[in-house]
Amino acid sequence: MTPFAPRTLLLALAAISAEAAVAEQKKTFSLGEIQISAPQDDALATGSSVVELDDMRLHDRETVDRALALAPGVNLAYMGARAEQVVYVRGFDRLQVPVYIDGIPTYVPYDGNIDLGRFTTYDLSRIEVAKGFASLLYGPNTLGGAINLITRRPTEAFEGEVGGGLELTDHGNVNAYRSYANLGSNQGNWWMQGGVSYVDYDYTMLPDDFEPTNNQQGEGRRENSNKRDGKFSFKLGFTPNDTDEYVLGYVQQQGRKGQPPYAGDLPATGQRKRWWQWPKWDKTSLFLATNTRFGEHGLKTRVYRDTFKNSLESFVYNNGIPGAMQPGFPSKYDDESTGFSVEGDLALSEGNRLGIAYHFKEDVHRSRDGSDPQTHFRDQTQSIAVEDTLRLNEIFSVVGGVSYNYRKSLEAENFGTSAASPRVKTLYDEPTGSDDAVNSQLGLFMNTGPLLNIDHNGQVRLTVARKSRFATIKDRYSTRFGTVIPSPDLKSERATHYELGYSGAVNQQWTLDTALFVSNIEDSIQQVTVAPVAGCAAPCGQYQNIAKARNQGVELGLRGDLGNWEFNTSYTYLDRRNRSNPELHPIDTPRHNLFASASLNLDAWRHTAGVEAASRRYNMSDGSQMSGGYAVYNLKSGYRFSNDVRIEAGIRNLFDRLYAYSEGYPESGRSYFVQFNVPL
Structure with a gap:
């Protein structure tokens, strides 16, 4: 793919007529959604958070990690040793x-x-952020929830920007x-949607x-803070009638980046x-999605093939001067995932919907x-799920799966x-293994409008969910450069989630979530010290299912307007505990995390101010690395x-604040931007 250069777009702007008509870009590709079905199309507030396109644009969130920071329960983090932008959802990490x-x-x-900083x-x-009570129809490994990036679907004969x-x-x-x-373009019985983006940083600046x-x-x-990401996406849809849809999609990402040093x-x-550099971080996806x-x-069916090609180079680095490439590099990945899913939506009665899903995938x-x-x-992974939603009356609904x-x-x-062969390096076969897990969940939902006889509605939810995550190939087989014994029989992590929540209107102007x-976590995967063996010198480690933990807290999302002002706030209080070893600290999650913004609309002008703030966090479980709290204004x-x-x-x-998500890896200082958007 040849990325769309910025100068090309500037020329395109000059060629566009001032009479260009606006086309709304909020239209959602509904075939890409995975939700708990509700009878009679009633919405169920299951505790998921949604970040809409309007909010991404208003707050200039060009990458997925930054966009997710707008949602309650989500905090940004940075894996400094790999230069990866990540998030935690209620204390659960990217795995x-x-x-x-x-x-x-x-x-x-x-x-x-996954490096969310590579996804524009x-x-x-x-973006939908499902948490502990995420639909079982997502498939395996949703221990702490699921993040679904939903693309666009056009509704006009021609639209764009x-x-x-x-x-x-x-x-x-x-x-x-x-x-x-x-x-x-939407032509009635067929449609197409294409997009291209290009982001190029020569470097970032540190605070003074x-x-x-x-x-x-x-x-x-x-x-070493340069990074460049180009992305091309295309979907072609066939809609033979008002209910059926068949879509072929393609996404290609090409990226490169450096890793800023400690x-x-x-x-x-x-x-x-x-001193690490990734001259290649490329991902390509091809899929077919249908709804009949x-x-x-x-x-619904989905068939897909996803490939990932990565090249990592490591250089000798002393006193700010990079030298020759180190032995054992470049390190190259050539990975692929192939799979399909079948999802049935059955109306058992007027007030009862049953969802059934089967997932199959093969990772190489x-x-x-x-x-x-x-x-x-x-690896080969399979999943079968059954999820039933029963509407008892106009007030109560029950979901079980x-x-x-x-x-x-x-x-x-x-x-x-x-x-x-303890003395000679060679290719050899590790023992293979298998694992299985049963997940289940149950939720009670109550509509407050009919119950309280008020003209605005909301939902109270009480849910419990039991979820799991399989150990990855790296968890089971990586030797960590000769310091760890592989664990082919490593079992899945498990968590039990309990939640009491409310989502809906407070009055005509304000909504509350x-x-x-x-969340109680058990069988969590943790490295322990074991007796040395051939090829693993002391101190030798092994990953085992030994740890227990607890995550608990409060989420608050509030948005509304007062006259010409619009307000949006999300706050999370998170208390994490290592129950297996209370002296060790959970890492990369602050206890307090806040986002707040205010926008003033004055005819054609819109002025927006925002703040992101968080308390301190541990970056090493023994407390040797810690990043301080901060408040950053935009x-x-x-x-x-x-x-x-x-x-x-x-x-x-x-205010050019010096701050970091990970100690020793400071974030960018004050910067300025100018930008434009032209609807076609």
Whole structure:
């Protein structure tokens, strides 16, 4: 793919007529949604949070991680040793809360990780964040919930937009460009939707308060902080009647990035002494999704193939100077996931809907480090789920479900020393294994409008859910450079979630989403020290199902308007406990996390101010690394012309605050941006 260059879009802007008509870009690709079905199309507030396109644009969230920070229960984090932007959902990490694009899982098959900073939001219509009571129809591994990125579907004969902008440092230098375009057409019995985006950072700037270190030198420029991401997406849909739909989709992402080095006060050793670069971080997805109705019943299918190609280079790095590439590099991944799902929606009666789903997928991981032989792993995972929604009356509804998940290792060819050849590195077969898990959940939902005889409605929910996550290929077979013994029979993690919540209107102007939640985690995977064996010198480790933990807290989301003002607030209080070893601290999650914004609408002008704040957090469980609390403020003003062309300018990190999600990896300082959006 050749990314759409920003200068190309600037030329396109000049060629567009000032009389261009606006086309709403909020239309959702409903085939990509996975929701708990409700009788008579009644909505059920199951505790999920939704980030709409309007909010992503208003707060300039160009990547998925930044967009998710707008949702209650979600906090941003940064994996400094891998330069990956991630989120935690009620304390559950990226392995425990899988990411989907239009209902199709997307991740790195080897380790289950995903860098959300590589996923732009320009082609999305919304993001749904399901939490403990996520629908069982998602399939396996939704231990702590699920994140579904839902793309667009056009409704007009022709609709689209182009946009772009640039970013300037506090010194007035241009350091980043961004551009995007979306085009769609709905011709009745067929439709198409295409999108392209390009984001290019030459570097980021540190706040003026940062004190240079041996690893981080220069005049404020963050070392090795360049990144570039291009994305192309296309969907072609066939709609032979009012109920049926058949869609072929394709997404291609091409990225590259550097890993900024550790810049804290601790000694630069191990992971803190890295100069890593990814010249290749590419993902390609092809899928077919269908929806066929048979009267009151429906059948959905998804067939997909997802590939991931990655190249990592590591260089000798001393006192801010990178040197030669280190032995064993480049490290290359060549992974793929192939699968399908079948989902039935059955109307058993006027007040009873039954959902049935079957999922099948096969994950393949191939890797090569330097000149070493290529390793090969293959997993197969299946899931069958049944979920029933019963409307008892106009006030009460009940949702119950159960699923059975099964994972089997088909191939596990590793490279290194083994018991058969303890002195010589060679390709050898690891023992294969399997695992299964039963998930279940039950929820009671109460409509407050009819109960209280008021003209605005909401729902109270009381839910309990039992969920699981299978160990990844890396969990079971990685030797961590000869420091860990593989665990082929590692079992799944499990969690039990309890929630009491309310979602709905407070009055005509304000809506509230709030929840009290408790999650008990058991059989959590944790590394322990074991007796050394051949190929694993002391201290030798192994991953085992030994840990127990508890996450509990409060969520609050409140939004509404007062005259020309619009307000949006989300707050999370999270208390995590390591019940197996109370002296160890859960990492990367603050106890308090807040987002708040206010927008003033004055005819064609819109002025927006926002704040993101969080308390301190531990970055190492022993407390040796900790990042402090912070509050970061942003400002933006925009003007919309009569033809709906929009021009905006703003400031990020208004007060140039020095802060970090992970100690030693400071975030960007104050920056300025200008941007435009032109509807077609």
